[in-house]
Structures are given as structure tokens and as C-alpha cells.
Amino acid sequence: MPYKESTGNMYPWVDGMHTHLGGECGHGCIYCYVNSRRWGRPKRYIGEIRLIDKELEVDYGSGKTIFIEHMNDMFADRVPSKFIDQILEHCNKYPDNTYVFQSKNPARALEFVDKFPEKIMFGTTIETNRENIIRKVSKAPPPNARFTGIYALKHLKNLKTTRIFVTLEPIMDFDLEIMTSWLKCLKPDFVNIGADSQGHKLQEPSWSKVEKLIKNIQNANIEIREKSNLERLKR
Secondary structure: OOOEEOOOOOOOOOOEEEOOEEOOOOOOOOOOOOOEOOOEOOHHHOOOOEEOHHHHHOOOOOOOEEEEOOOOOOOOOOOOHHHHHHHHHHHHOOOOOEEEEEOOOHHHHHHHHHHOOOOEEEEEEOOOOOHHHHOOOOOOOOHHHHHHHHHHHHOOOOOOOEEEEEEEOOOOOOOHHHHHHHHHHHOOOEEEEOOOOOOOOOOOOOHHHHHHHHHHHHHOOOEEEEOHHHHHHHO
16 A cells, blocks of 8 residues: 555544555454455455565655554564564655554564654554453453553653654543553653444443543643544443
8 A cells, every 4th residue: 555645533643654564463453443344354454464565665755744554563463573674664764754653562662662763653552451351352462561561662761752642542441540540650742532433332431431531631731632433422
């Protein structure tokens, strides 16, 4: 998939998106937006993880914010390290951009920090703090591992130009005190909050609980970026 300008509701603050990887993410999240409810999973994202060489030739230009591997998890365990190296090398050829990486396995990114582009934003998804809920819908690392991984990444002294964000989407039921403490501890640059958009019948929190979490985050002077799909939980 060649570089394309960002459209839709996922992250309106990015200028474009690009993926070098084919094959299916090993996390197997049932709510993954790559699985279209109408059309199913595109053929490009079926089968073993593979690097599509022609995507390494895409000209990124300059002055953009680009979400890399938005259709996969670049730092998932099944992605070979040599693929990650080549993707980062491609990004480094265009240093005037800001690159957005997001992973449910942020601890693995620690192996590659010396190869990161100068300007990056790194995020992780924490839909809930409850591992028993995640285990029913995903094979990704548990929430506490994502929390400790992104915390370690944030506190590396040589990543001064890195902005950290957390995405709570699709938000699932959670423990208010734990989620609040995690986010206060991380002190990310911003938090995205959104709900399930495709009717996967997830175990969701009440709107009153979400509202309390938002208030707690705001009281900690952390920016909130609410997704429009949260409106459903308010009803």
C-alpha cells in the first residue's frame, strides 16, 4: 500500500499513513479495524508476516507526520528484527518528518531505540487494565506489560524528541484507580479515548466511569483527545 494521506476518524492529527508489512498481525485482536465487517481482511494482510520491498522505495518528502505500519504491529514478536531495521532505515532517509509508531508490545521497541528517526511519536494501546478481559479478545501482551514497556521507553534519556501517547480504544471495562494511576505515572503527551465502532460486543464500561476517568486525566493536566465514537456510550 503506497503512502496515502490520512482520512477518516482514526488519528486526524496525522498527515499520512504507510505500511511496509504484509501478512497478519499475531495479536489477533477480534476488534481489529483491518477486518472489515463488510469485506473481510484484505488479501495483503493474510498469511505470514512479510516485508514488501517496493514500499521501501516510497518518497516520504518532508514536513509530514506519518503513521508507520498502521495496518500491523511493527514490534509484534513475530516480526523479524531485520524487517524492523529496514523500515527504520527507510524512515531515517527522510529526517524532516515526524514518524508515529504504535505497538501493543512497546518493550520490544527498546531494542531499536538507537535506530529511531530523530522525531517520533510512540504510542501504545491500553483498552483496559484487566488481563482477564483482554485474554478473551486478543493475544497481545497483557496491559501491565504495555504500561511498563511504554514507561521504560519514555524514561530513556537519549529520546529527547520522542512524544509518548496512550490510546484507550476500544475502551473496555477497567478499574478506575488503576487506570488513573497508570496514566498519571506515564504522564503522556496526550491520551486518545474511543469506543468500539463495529459492534463486537465487548465488555464495556459505563459512561459514568469513563467520564470519571476523563476528569481524573484532565486534573493531571494530560491532554484528552476524544473520538466521536464515544457518543454511543453516553446514551
